Amino acid sequence: MKICVLVKEVPDAAVEKRIDPSTGRMDRGGEKNLNPYDTHAIEAAMQIREGGTDVEDIVAVTMGPESAVRALHKAVSLGADRSVHLCDASLAGSDVAATGYALAKALEREQPDLVLLGQQSDDGECYTIGAVVAEHLSMPSLTQVIKMDVADGALRCERQAEYGYDTVQVNLPAVISVGDAINEPRYPSLKAIMGAKKKPLETLGAADAQIDASKVGGDNSGAHWTGVKPPPQKPPGEIIEDEDTNETVEKIVTWLAERKLI
Amino acid sequence: MANILVFALHYEGAINKNSLGAVSEGARLAAELGGEAHAILVGENVPDELAGSLGAYGASKALVANGPEGLAQPVVDAMAHAIEQGDYSYALFGGGLLGFEIGAGLAARLTAGVVMEVTGVRVADGKLIAERPILGDSAISEIEYRSDLGIIISRLNAFEAKQTGAGAAAVEHIDVTLSPQATQATMITRGEQRGADVDIEGAQILVAGGRGLGKPEGFELCEELAHAFGDTAAVAATRAVVDAGWYPYAAQIGQTGKTVAPKLYLAAGISGAIQHKVGMQSSENIVAINKDANAPIFEFSDLGIVGDLNKILPKLTEAIKAKRSA
């Protein structure tokens, strides 16, 4: 079995995120890291391999600027065997539909049996790329999966949806996004971190992946940003720093009593 | 003509409340655009009466397709078919989970622009502009569509369900051939309720616990505090702890759980993710205890306490007991 894991670099959680006022896009400068949700997808791939299924290849795949190489190194240090970097100026500014299309083209070259993703990206707050990729690859897909067992060329998946927990049988090949409750990602060993840069990394341009240039990039995205405005203002709440807990509790009780909540 | 096709999720004979909101919003927007709002339902033997009932929310027509329930790709097939046959400029989805999967799949199938987490839509020059909060809700971006079809996936509770008093919608059955991918997934069990059947919707006071409780037993701190508040209080939870099996699904607030608006919502060890916030932001008073001063929940709480819940909750419980018996 061959598993491709889609990963992404995102601004480090500690860095304040902002919008570039001239384009309306996220300013993706500053410190970057592997999207923390993606580490659950890599871990899920590792657990399939360690669980006895014959997984000959785990490939981390990303689309992004040159700096995204670091996210791939991290992914490899967490267990991927090699990585693929789709990197081309023409892809910049692609919306979710265009990004999903481009990633699907890169995946077509790999012919994976299973494509895994994290539940969401830490920056853009969207969790739909898996559904876009699956549609382009004509594969079944499910998002937010928190339990996944492989048997006889199919996956048995569990996830929470609108009405409770669903159990769904999905035949391979398939595209699955995993929820963060599926596993506890391991920490990479020092040896794995040191060795990550030596693992094979293939860099692809848009043409290498046979991407139709008229379908990608900011100008060809169907959803187009026109402006940004502040949200309705709500007065900021009161903040108490807990130093002396007895005092803190007294303040909370007074606050609640003033509002007739006790 | 600018018609709008609205996905109507249904389960056990009832239409999802967020879908009703989407139908109402679709009808409002279609009227402004000079078109109609049509609903689409996919399922095994959907009763005509259920589909027709969407007329009361403003749908002039309800399309019904036979297909497996609870999975996205069969609905993508049905909606793509309807859009190819009909005259639609927009597809609209209420908040939840399936709508995100369907909307994204449809965008890929029909090369359409898609915007998710939409909290408002307005008409400008005969076209729709979608508003989407970004950066932890600190700004709202406005997005227009350049594609023939625009897809709008709204945030939970973005649109209110409004009965307009109109009669039943005309029901039309459509024949849809499933795509290869749609035949490769099968629902085994749907809507399993994990954990006890607790009631949080009737409570005036909710003490909600999250991953910051550290372990399943951490919920005892929340239960004791709720108990101190008296009969009108109950305990609620985040998806993180429900998925982990620490607390029942029936107590979960948020995008794939309940929507609540109690007099007091007190969060302990909850970060305040958007998917949680959408289910409780209408609460009258929001109090949060979190040890991380940068936790997003402080952005929308009325009273925030930066500190360790293990220290604060037991003392707060004692203080409230004392106050109530005084």
Ligand SMILES: Cc1cc2nc3c(=O)[nH]c(=O)nc-3n(C[C@H](O)[C@H](O)[C@H](O)COP(=O)(O)OP(=O)(O)OC[C@H]3O[C@@H](n4cnc5c(N)ncnc54)[C@H](O)[C@@H]3O)c2cc1C
């Ligand atoms: C499609 C989708 C649907 C979702 N639906 C839902 C939903 O319906 N409901 C929902 O809740 N979530 C939902 N989520 C998940 C959501 O994004 C968050 O992951 C989740 O709400 C986080 O739960 P949490 O706050 O308990 O955990 P965390 O985000 O891990 O936060 C724990 C918090 O506890 C604090 N903490 C730790 N120790 C202490 C201590 N000793 N004292 C005080 N504070 C402490 C930490 O600082 C942290 O802020 C959904 C996600 C997706 C992608």
